[in-house]
Amino acid sequence: MTVGQEIYLDLMRLGHIFSGILWIGVLYFYNFIQAIALPKMEASARPQYQVTILPFSLLLFRWAAASTLLFGLLYIAGAGLVDSDYFESDRFKTVAIGGILGIIMAYNVWFIIWPNQKKIIAAVQNTIDSGAAAHADQPKWARTALLASRANTMLSIPMLFFMVAARHLPSLWS
């Protein structure tokens, strides 16, 4: 492997790890802190949280998910080009299990959690601006987003295990 190839793989790995920690960190904040604390917040303060902190955290959340996926795929593509046996290796088999779980999670973020949260934020903003009553479908959107978010928290446990196991549990396949 040339020095250039090693630097490329290290940069992809670094990008993958940083984006991944940002993504799962925000996911754990939503599930372990926000989901419990938000209902306890004074009802009059909640809409302000939902139109200020929530949109910004969701922006980081969904783009961290996308870049985690992108850096991971670029790493795998690079590793496969550098080492023709990579796709036959135990390391790849382990990382692929984590990768499949991660792809399901990124899909949940972009196609279930974000569309539903976007509708909730717009509805809350509308209520703040016009004083209109909350949209009737709001609890339905919130439930769908919550279940997808909880599913991702559940999947993050095996996903993280297998990502780390690729390097730290070589005996998995022997």
Add this chain to the structure above:
Amino acid sequence: MLSKPLLTIKGTITAGVVITIVLVIAARIWAGM
């Protein structure tokens, strides 16, 4: 019904740990074949 464990944090974590154990056992069985 499948979403039931996801209604609580405890259920979510338990389900995640169970999936991890099942996948590790499946990998080890696959490796042994």
